[in-house]
Amino acid sequence: MTHGPEQDEWLILVDEDGQEYRYSLERVVEMEEKKYVVMVPEVQEGEEEEAHVFRLENDETGEEVLVDVEDAELEKIQQMLDKEEENG
Numbered sequence: 001m002t003h004g005p006e007q008d009e010w011l012i013l014v015d016e017d018g019q020e021y022r023y024s025l026e027r028v029v030e031m032e033e034k035k036y037v038v039m040v041p042e043v044q045e046g047e048e049e050e051a052h053v054f055r056l057e058n059d060e061t062g063e064e065v066l067v068d069v070e071d072a073e074l075e076k077i078q079q080m081l082d083k084e085e086e087n088g
Helices: 071-087
Strands: 010-014 020-031 034-041 052-058 064-068
Touching: 020 071, 034 071, 052 071
Parallel strands: none
Antiparallel strands: 010 020, 020 034, 034 052, 052 064
């Protein structure tokens, strides 16, 4: 038995420069009829675990794509997650 994420559980995102980043999918959140994914990068830069939030949308071909979220959207999601944690 192995512990930790399996190879196929990592999502690989590629930025404009072709740099690859590996993320584990933490959870999917629905808010205001939109879906968001909360992902944790494989490489953490600080002491605290950081998570990245992206909006899940379909492009013109129907493929699911991840879109950066605006600060206001991110704030709402953070508040929602904090409330969930408090109510735990």
